[in-house]
Amino acid sequence: MTDQIPIIYWYRQDLRTHDLPGLLQAAQSGRPVLPVFILDDDTPGQWRLGGASRWWLHQSLAALMHEFEGLGGKLILKCGNAQKVLQQLLDETGADSIYCSRSYTPWAVQQEETLHASLSKSGMRFKRFAGSLLFEPGSVLTQAGQPFKVFTPFWRAARNAPTPPPPRSLDTSCCWYNYSDEAPTLEELALLPRQPDWAERWGDIWTPGSAGAERALDDFLAQQVINYSEGRDHPAMNATSHLSPHLAFGEISPRVIWQRALHCSEAYPERRQHVDKFLSEVGWREFSYQLLVHFPHIPERPFKPQFEAFPWLGSQQSLQRWQRGETGYPIVDAGMRELWATGYMHNRVRMVVASFLSKHLLTHWREGENWFWDTLVDADLANNACSWQWVAGSGADASPYFRIFNPVAQGEKFDREGVYTRRWVPELSQLPDKYLHKPWEAPAEVMDAAGICLGETYPAPMVDHKAAREAALAAYASIKTNVGRV
DNA sequence: TTTTGAGTTGTTCGA
DNA sequence: GTCGAACAACTCAAA
Numbered sequence: 172m173t174d175q176i177p178i179i180y181w182y183r184q185d186l187r188t189h190d191l192p193g194l195l196q197a198a199q200s201g202r203p204v205l206p207v208f209i210l211d212d213d214t215p216g217q218w219r220l221g222g223a224s225r226w227w228l229h230q231s232l233a234a235l236m237h238e239f240e241g242l243g244g245k246l247i248l249k250c251g252n253a254q255k256v257l258q259q260l261l262d263e264t265g266a267d268s269i270y271c272s273r274s275y276t277p278w279a280v281q282q283e284e285t286l287h288a289s290l291s292k293s294g295m296r297f298k299r300f301a302g303s304l305l306f307e308p309g310s311v312l313t314q315a316g317q318p319f320k321v322f323t324p325f326w327r328a329a330r331n332a333p334t335p336p337p338p339r340s341l342d343t344s345c346c347w348y349n350y351s352d353e354a355p356t357l358e359e360l361a362l363l364p365r366q367p368d369w370a371e372r373w374g375d376i377w378t379p380g381s382a383g384a385e386r387a388l389d390d391f392l393a394q395q396v397i398n399y400s401e402g403r404d405h406p407a408m409n410a411t412s413h414l415s416p417h418l419a420f421g422e423i424s425p426r427v428i429w430q431r432a433l434h435c436s437e438a439y440p441e442r443r444q445h446v447d448k449f450l451s452e453v454g455w456r457e458f459s460y461q462l463l464v465h466f467p468h469i470p471e472r473p474f475k476p477q478f479e480a481f482p483w484l485g486s487q488q489s490l491q492r493w494q495r496g497e498t499g500y501p502i503v504d505a506g507m508r509e510l511w512a513t514g515y516m517h518n519r520v521r522m523v524v525a526s527f528l529s530k531h532l533l534t535h536w537r538e539g540e541n542w543f544w545d546t547l548v549d550a551d552l553a554n555n556a557c558s559w560q561w562v563a564g565s566g567a568d569a570s571p572y573f574r575i576f577n578p579v580a581q582g583e584k585f586d587r588e589g590v591y592t593r594r595w596v597p598e599l600s601q602l603p604d605k606y607l608h609k610p611w612e613a614p615a616e617v618m619d620a621a622g623i624c625l626g627e628t629y630p631a632p633m634v635d636h637k638a639a640r641e642a643a644l645a646a647y648a649s650i651k652t653n654v655g656r657v
Numbered sequence: 658t659t660t661t662g663a664g665t666t667g668t669t670c671g672a
Numbered sequence: 673g674t675c676g677a678a679c680a681a682c683t684c685a686a687a
Contacts, residue, residue: 313685321664321684404666455665522666561665573679574667581667640668644679651681 175203177264177348181257181271182208182246183279185302185421186231187381188238190338193270193300198341203348205264206239208232209257210250210360215278218470218552221545223514224419226370227379229362231420234380236357244347247354254286263352267295272302272421275460276552277467305335305425306457308464318465319458320567326454338426369511376513377416377548384417388428392435392446399445406506406517407590412449415549416515418456428453459557462567469566470540470556477650478565485534492633493528494542496596499632501608502582503527505595512595514548519585525562526576531639533646536563564647572647575640582608598629 178197185191186208197204210228212219220228232248239246249256257269269290274280283299290297301307311329312318319325364370378386391412395402402410417423429450436446463469473479492498496507506520516524528539536559543559544550560566586592589607593600599607601621606613611625611632618625625631 314687315685317685319685323664324685451665519666526667568664568684570666571664571680571682576666577668 176268177203177205177266178268178270179257179260179264179266180204180206181253181269182206182235183253183271183274184419185272185424186228186235187384187422187424188235188242188341189381190340190424190426191272191300191302192339193272193298193302195339195341196298196300197268197270198345201346203346204244205247205260205266205348205350206244207247207249207256207260208235209253210248210362211253211256212250213252214254214282215276218276218278218544221547221550222364223370223546223548224550225362226364226373226514227377227416227420227548229357229360230374230377230379231422232357232360232362234382234422238381239347242341242345242347244345245350247350248357248360249354250360253282254289257286258289261295264348264350266348268298269295270298270300273299275303275308275464277463277470280464280467302424303421304457304460305329305429305453306332306461308461311457311461318461320462322455322458322568325458325461326451329454329457335426335429337430338424370514373514373548376515379416379420379422381422384414384423385427387413387417388423388431391449392431396435396442396445396449400448403448404519405585405591406520407586407588407594411518413515415551415554419549419551419554425453425456456551456554459553462557463553466567469560470552471537473563473565474560474567475565475569478563480650481565482646482649483533483535485528485532485538489532489633490528490534490538492630493524493532493534497630497633498527499611499630500527500578500582501592501596501599501610502578502586505586505592508595510543510546514546516547517591519581520591521558522562523576523578523581525559526570527578529559529563530575530643531578531634531636533643536560536565572651573644575643577636577640579608579636596629599623 178200180194180197188194236246260266274283287297306329311325311332319328395410395412399410402408414423418425432446432450436443466474493507496504496511498504502520503524506516506524510516525539528534529536540555540559543555557566561569564570564572582592589604592607599610602610602613602623603617606617610623610629623629
């Protein structure tokens, strides 16, 4: 009775049931399907999930388990080395096949290859399906057959490439495998923070899971997208999609985003420019993934090799002030505190704080990358690594070295009324707009009236902008001579 | 092979 | 206050 031999569907980064080709094919086989999620903290090494991501994962798994109940099935949880756990499951259930959604992070690619080799030796089938991206890495190449290193031509080529396949739903008539052996509960995975529970109120801000993701997309395309191109730069405006954590955990398929966004463009031609801008942000995710696949050292080493010689400084103490939002530059501190309080930071502010760490504090971008990895609910290896390298100047298509964000000018330009800054740095809330982004310039009577004492109630700026800028330019100049010699 | 045009997100300076 | 130019070459991608 081969049709009774179960298929294991192995969940990792794509925590949904909709538009998941591997799950669909398993279900269509008519054989019983056993969906399993394995928490593997063994294989990823330094890139095991960070704290904020674990909180999200817990909520997302709860949502996915609920989805399976609605489908009449049950998602099984396991933890440990995924290869061993899967081998055990094959033995226990008599399954002969494992399906999954293909991964692109270097450790996961390695893990899949090892698994593939060992399974094919024992006659088992291991099938990987494309589910996380619009364009498979390697499918969009230059005319010379090379990966793109510049975003604009990459995205132009992608948009001219065959369009991603339309999303496909799961049939309702699936046959699920009845797994009765022991498996940990969600609580036993111990993904939630305790003592202290710093995520206590995150449930008010976020709705992890596919339903929350779909709602975020629909709301965005119905409302915020109308003014996305400009609004997206203003952190107080709530003009962005907030889809990043949903995408990072695959709760929504990028093909669904693509299809609905284009549909929105067709229905409302005046939104087209904004929709295109939004899609190009999704395009940056695609770009980062294809860079990561072709240059797997990107999370650890500079993309531009001359940056190996960059004279990074940065003390543990200054890193800590940046992490805690105590730099004395209000827009930087607002961003770092938003991150700590919510597991998220507005994109514009991410650039400002990243520029500040790497250029004003001359701290290695990997310190920032690690901090973001641990604290962001949308932490994504490809986006995180490529974006940090972009800001630091060592990445592909990077920000030029002389582009050093002025945190005062950025605050005044993008948070003119100070709504964002006052929200996250409340000790400055009484300061007039004119001085909000540079409290050290406020006259004594203004500071008194606002109840602020620099160095006591709010830190004095930890570096002088002008001096820091010049030091950064000098540091960058020092590796340029290296380029000439190579 | 060589040539040519272009490249996410900025800042500062001087007119 | 506003505007344009300089920043500083370099690498990429296509013709």
